[in-house]
Amino acid sequence: MTGEYETVEHDVLVIGAGGAGLRAAIEAASTGVRVGLVCKSLLGKAHTVMAEGGVAAAMGNVDDRDDWKVHFADTMRGGQYINNWRMAELHAREAGARVNELEAWGALFDRTPDGRILQRNFGGHKYPRLAHVGDRTGLEMIRTLQDHGIHQGIDIHMEVTIVALLTDGGRVCGAFGYDRERGRFHVYKAAAVVMATGGIGRAFKITSNSWEYTGDGHALAYDAGAALQDMEFVQFHPTGMIWPPSVRGILVTEGVRGEGGILKNNQGKRFMFDNIPDNYKSSTADNLEEGWKYVTGDKNSRRPPELLTRDHVARMIMREVKEGRGSPHGGVFLDIAWIKEHIPNAAEHIKRKLPSMYHQFMQLAGIDITKEAMEIGPTTHYVMGGIRVDGDTQMSTVPGLFACGEVAAGLHGANRLGGNSLSDLIVFGQRAGEHAAKFAKANKKYTIDPAQADNAARAALAPFDRTTTADGPFQVQEALQETMHANVGIVRNDADLRSALATINTLREKAANVAVRGNRNYNPGWNTALDLPSLLTVSEALTRAAIAREESRGGHFREDKPDKDPAFGTFNFVITKGADGEMQLKREQIPEMPANLKAIIEENK
Amino acid sequence: MTHQPLPIQRGFGETLRRDLWWVSPLIVFLSFSAFLVYGTWAAFQNAYYTYGPYLSPFYSPEIWGDSHWALLGPKPGWWPTYVPFSPALLILPIPGLFRFTCYYYRGAYYKGFWADPANCAVGEARKVYRGEKPMPNALQNLHRYSMYLVLVVMAFLAYDAWEAFWWLDMGGNVHFGAGLGTVIMWANLVLLSGYTFGCHSVRHIVGGFKDRLSGQPIRAACYSGCSRLNAKHGSWARWSMFSVGFTDIYIRLCAMGYITDWRIF
Amino acid sequence: MDASSALPTENTREQTFRLWRGERDEGEFQDFKATVTDGMVVLDVVLQIQAEQANDLACRWNCKAGKCGSCSAEVNGKPKLMCMTRLDQLPANEPVTVEPMRAFPHVKDLVTDVSWNFEQKMKVAKFQPRAPDAPDGTWRMQQADVDRVQEFRKCIECFLCQDVCHVLRDHHKHDEFIGPRFITYVAALEMHPLDTADRIPALKEEHGVGFCNITKCCTEVCPEHIQITDNAIIPLKERVVDQFYDPVGKLVKIFSRRSTNT
Numbered sequence A: 001m002t003g004e005y006e007t008v009e010h011d012v013l014v015i016g017a018g019g020a021g022l023r024a025a026i027e028a029a030s031t032g033v034r035v036g037l038v039c040k041s042l043l044g045k046a047h048t049v050m051a052e053g054g055v056a057a058a059m060g061n062v063d064d065r066d067d068w069k070v071h072f073a074d075t076m077r078g079g080q081y082i083n084n085w086r087m088a089e090l091h092a093r094e095a096g097a098r099v100n101e102l103e104a105w106g107a108l109f110d111r112t113p114d115g116r117i118l119q120r121n122f123g124g125h126k127y128p129r130l131a132h133v134g135d136r137t138g139l140e141m142i143r144t145l146q147d148h149g150i151h152q153g154i155d156i157h158m159e160v161t162i163v164a165l166l167t168d169g170g171r172v173c174g175a176f177g178y179d180r181e182r183g184r185f186h187v188y189k190a191a192a193v194v195m196a197t198g199g200i201g202r203a204f205k206i207t208s209n210s211w212e213y214t215g216d217g218h219a220l221a222y223d224a225g226a227a228l229q230d231m232e233f234v235q236f237h238p239t240g241m242i243w244p245p246s247v248r249g250i251l252v253t254e255g256v257r258g259e260g261g262i263l264k265n266n267q268g269k270r271f272m273f274d275n276i277p278d279n280y281k282s283s284t285a286d287n288l289e290e291g292w293k294y295v296t297g298d299k300n301s302r303r304p305p306e307l308l309t310r311d312h313v314a315r316m317i318m319r320e321v322k323e324g325r326g327s328p329h330g331g332v333f334l335d336i337a338w339i340k341e342h343i344p345n346a347a348e349h350i351k352r353k354l355p356s357m358y359h360q361f362m363q364l365a366g367i368d369i370t371k372e373a374m375e376i377g378p379t380t381h382y383v384m385g386g387i388r389v390d391g392d393t394q395m396s397t398v399p400g401l402f403a404c405g406e407v408a409a410g411l412h413g414a415n416r417l418g419g420n421s422l423s424d425l426i427v428f429g430q431r432a433g434e435h436a437a438k439f440a441k442a443n444k445k446y447t448i449d450p451a452q453a454d455n456a457a458r459a460a461l462a463p464f465d466r467t468t469t470a471d472g473p474f475q476v477q478e479a480l481q482e483t484m485h486a487n488v489g490i491v492r493n494d495a496d497l498r499s500a501l502a503t504i505n506t507l508r509e510k511a512a513n514v515a516v517r518g519n520r521n522y523n524p525g526w527n528t529a530l531d532l533p534s535l536l537t538v539s540e541a542l543t544r545a546a547i548a549r550e551e552s553r554g555g556h557f558r559e560d561k562p563d564k565d566p567a568f569g570t571f572n573f574v575i576t577k578g579a580d581g582e583m584q585l586k587r588e589q590i591p592e593m594p595a596n597l598k599a600i601i602e603e604n605k
Numbered sequence B: 001m002t003h004q005p006l007p008i009q010r011g012f013g014e015t016l017r018r019d020l021w022w023v024s025p026l027i028v029f030l031s032f033s034a035f036l037v038y039g040t041w042a043a044f045q046n047a048y049y050t051y052g053p054y055l056s057p058f059y060s061p062e063i064w065g066d067s068h069w070a071l072l073g074p075k076p077g078w079w080p081t082y083v084p085f086s087p088a089l090l091i092l093p094i095p096g097l098f099r100f101t102c103y104y105y106r107g108a109y110y111k112g113f114w115a116d117p118a119n120c121a122v123g124e125a126r127k128v129y130r131g132e133k134p135m136p137n138a139l140q141n142l143h144r145y146s147m148y149l150v151l152v153v154m155a156f157l158a159y160d161a162w163e164a165f166w167w168l169d170m171g172g173n174v175h176f177g178a179g180l181g182t183v184i185m186w187a188n189l190v191l192l193s194g195y196t197f198g199c200h201s202v203r204h205i206v207g208g209f210k211d212r213l214s215g216q217p218i219r220a221a222c223y224s225g226c227s228r229l230n231a232k233h234g235s236w237a238r239w240s241m242f243s244v245g246f247t248d249i250y251i252r253l254c255a256m257g258y259i260t261d262w263r264i265f
Numbered sequence C: 001m002d003a004s005s006a007l008p009t010e011n012t013r014e015q016t017f018r019l020w021r022g023e024r025d026e027g028e029f030q031d032f033k034a035t036v037t038d039g040m041v042v043l044d045v046v047l048q049i050q051a052e053q054a055n056d057l058a059c060r061w062n063c064k065a066g067k068c069g070s071c072s073a074e075v076n077g078k079p080k081l082m083c084m085t086r087l088d089q090l091p092a093n094e095p096v097t098v099e100p101m102r103a104f105p106h107v108k109d110l111v112t113d114v115s116w117n118f119e120q121k122m123k124v125a126k127f128q129p130r131a132p133d134a135p136d137g138t139w140r141m142q143q144a145d146v147d148r149v150q151e152f153r154k155c156i157e158c159f160l161c162q163d164v165c166h167v168l169r170d171h172h173k174h175d176e177f178i179g180p181r182f183i184t185y186v187a188a189l190e191m192h193p194l195d196t197a198d199r200i201p202a203l204k205e206e207h208g209v210g211f212c213n214i215t216k217c218c219t220e221v222c223p224e225h226i227q228i229t230d231n232a233i234i235p236l237k238e239r240v241v242d243q244f245y246d247p248v249g250k251l252v253k254i255f256s257r258r259s260t261n262t
């Protein structure tokens, strides 16, 4: 049957054209190997384009006390010390160079008065560290990489969805997918594959993520034998839009708070001052005045509590709502307009610093954020968990399969700091590209097993043969999103998690029965049906890991185990596919941290 | 790479737009036509273009002519009799060319007069299109030269506006004063300046051709001033066109005795 | 402080949506009835119809917030981002028509083949920075100088400007003209404080900037409010004049040794 598939051969195949995938492809191509890049959407439309706030790198342009050590310590503290410390170290050391490299490729970040790259404050970062362009940093980044990448001789296959990885005796040797336009099948042969498919946000009802984020990369790697790690940690961003209903979930950048935005309940109270976690007490302002001084750049002030880590802020918002102090549509108020009390022409300042937020609220909600408060609530944003990789090479537990960006686990531990994702993409994209190319050069020989492609093709076409009148693909997806949201959301407990697991199983049966109408040409119904298995796999992994982690830590909060348990701080939960196809969950000890890193953490406590 | 065929072109005026898309090109057509007709008529008159200290902007600078404004005296003897003479005909080509090649006017008359396109997302009649790439349309690029010339004309208009303060009384003495015409001439000058200094070519030569203006405060200030005017260049163009015509009408009517100029002081 | 007062009231009503259905050369409008509320955007309704009535209805979208430029289409005859077009901006008692962009080959329903655009970008000479300013390999730039180019870099590549530009839409000059989006791209590179390449001759010839007759339709539809015509196209036309139509200016420049670049 292989003859029916269009076949191309590359040395390195990169799946995903967000920041991570593009950076990996550029790096691999620069070593002289043939590189292919596939993505589900058009080039330049991946999630990276939506990132707003900035990219974290300890360049010290605004506050020269900053250096990689502080960044490392901040990342570990944010991740509650279950991060892959080697990744956290490399990330902190290399982010600055990667950001400067973007400038050499044409990126234009906002500037300091002396002409260097300007950096802003963000939650969990001790010093102003986020290089940014207004509130469209991700756009600047993906466009820079895209515009640079198209001249590097990379073969780009747009609107192609990969549905299976091809393996040869345990190693990866290519991928199988279909194009959206015609539904034709393609075989991509490659000695090394870099997975850069981003996250899983579509598993939840309220999300800042698009239709693409169905956890394909996680599921493809898992099916090919790779291990997943930290899947219980999902980041709910505290500030998503909640009204009108159709915009629910759309992100409101943390930059609003970085520029001085404050959170208030329906009594007009800044409730974030009520509960400041102990490990952040020393670095958090305890009065309104100090918080304002901090955002205006006063080096001696401490951050306002609105800039605490996202997991904490999201939970505080949930508490206000639960206890009846929420806004009319079930959120709280985020107010940036108030800064007019402190600075003249505040409206102009807001429009310049947060232009897309201004337009987003003006156009979608009819609210002028320079005059009124926004109504916001938590939204599913990011998954810390993902493919388990080696810190230096980014290779997964499957030889030849690399992962970088959101789909890889380790850097962020239990909770990601804002801005650490964009830097993650370029730091580890570069590493994954380099090592994938190396691997491809050293391991050129493999054979493609036609049966694997045939099986994938058969499974992909199955929905056309079904004639059931049961739920369609969109309905199954929605049911899953409802379940995940209600039971595996911000606040979890054992009973809910177990009921979610049961629902996931029934939905799996339903998914195996969905029928689709029409033909293979650009058919979203069919495409959605094919995304369901990935969504179900990641949902199950998430739920199982959440059940096992009987404590609260970072993005994972259990109301039945509300406290952090040090016993859970020494290992990661790792998930693999068992021989019988069942999901296996085990604990992997975190290796001992070298003394110099330990010392850095102590210094920055 | 081969491409699928493009969607079939729409016919003239065909569109799914629901708004009154034909109104704005029609207004452009009617108002520009009216100005052209009046301007041509007035230019051929060779009379009633001064009143008191006022000189019509259509006739300024007056190179040869019968009024005391004439720079080189009356019409030269060698002027062929079969060529109609009017001071306005000598000078109007400059602002005329300036406006004809102005980026705003080009965009507006390609829509309002050429219907290419009549309005955005509306089907077109023409099947052949060459834009401004080949000759003679490429001559539009001479806009910059007409701009240099217009700057000279502007200096004269400024001088005229200054002169409009100086009245000659019965006794032959000149003294300071102002009439409604003075105000109109100044308003016209302001509008014309707003139009001229917001010109894209001016904006380009004062700073737009550079990629970096920091460290050059004067250049940067000129550039940002031009840019600010330029953002509303279309409005300046329309209002100044109106004011030029109106100034001429006002002076003409005073000169013809239909109205009396209101003397303010 | 009561934010709800400023919010649209939740009026549920039924409205007809007239969507273009079909593949390539063949297609027609098909009417769908949808239950809508005022706060909704056109994309919400299209996705609702897709989920409930026509699973195979093809359309592109990603961010739902006007950031990715995927959901371009023509709503009631005007090029728009579906995700940023609110129903309360459209007449409530008439059917809403949604059709695909018209300057590109049709694929299916609301989806067009925009690959031509990606090919145009390849034609433009890439960014070439001057040597770094500092020993650590970095550059110094003033915000004031960066502002001008940042406007162009806001572009989300929705290609609505390409769609509405009559040079492409009506005259099909795809082989001779790169369109407003890529002239803006050239502007972003040409005016970049660090760039040293010269793209003006190519702009005049291969990229066909002369085809633009400055009718400003591109500026009108740009969802990022980029002043495409006034700030990108015309300033570049002026730079073309510098090089090709202004011998006097050229002489002056040669004598005063003031280069236009950097």
Ligand SMILES: Cc1cc2nc3c(=O)[nH]c(=O)nc-3n(C[C@H](O)[C@H](O)[C@H](O)COP(=O)(O)OP(=O)(O)OC[C@H]3O[C@@H](n4cnc5c(N)ncnc54)[C@H](O)[C@@H]3O)c2cc1C
Pocket: A015, A016, A017, A018, A019, A020, A021, A038, A039, A040, A041, A045, A046, A047, A048, A049, A050, A051, A052, A053, A054, A055, A056, A137, A138, A160, A161, A162, A163, A177, A196, A197, A198, A199, A208, A209, A212, A216, A217, A251, A381, A382, A404, A405, A406, A407, A418, A419, A420, A421, A422, A423, A425
């Ligand atoms: C609204 C929003 C705002 C954010 N703001 C910030 C911020 O300010 N700072 C920050 O650091 N982070 C931010 N983030 C997070 C950050 O943007 C993302 O985590 C990051 O962009 C992910 O990049 P990536 O390269 O891993 O994946 P993506 O950019 O998501 O790219 C994934 C790619 O994989 C492709 N793909 C997926 N599945 C398949 C498949 N089966 N076959 C083929 N291709 C596939 C997709 O088409 C896409 O091209 C934000 C995220 C969102 C959603």
Ligand code: SF4
Pocket: C164, C165, C166, C167, C179, C180, C211, C212, C213, C214, C215, C216, C217, C218, C219, C229, C233
């Ligand atoms: S101004 Fe030029 S580029 Fe823009 S739509 Fe008109 S002709 Fe096309």
Ligand code: SF4
Pocket: C069, C154, C155, C156, C157, C158, C159, C160, C161, C162, C180, C181, C184, C218, C221, C222, C223, C224, C225, C226, C228
């Ligand atoms: S310039 Fe504006 S209209 Fe054109 S592609 Fe970019 S964002 Fe879209």
Ligand code: FES
Pocket: B098, B102, B103, B104, B105, B143, B147, B195, B196, B198, B199, B200, B201, B202, B233
């Ligand atoms: S552009 Fe209008 S006068 Fe020069």
Ligand code: FES
Pocket: C060, C061, C062, C063, C064, C065, C066, C067, C068, C069, C070, C071, C072, C081, C082, C083, C084
């Ligand atoms: S969906 Fe991204 S712009 Fe509309």
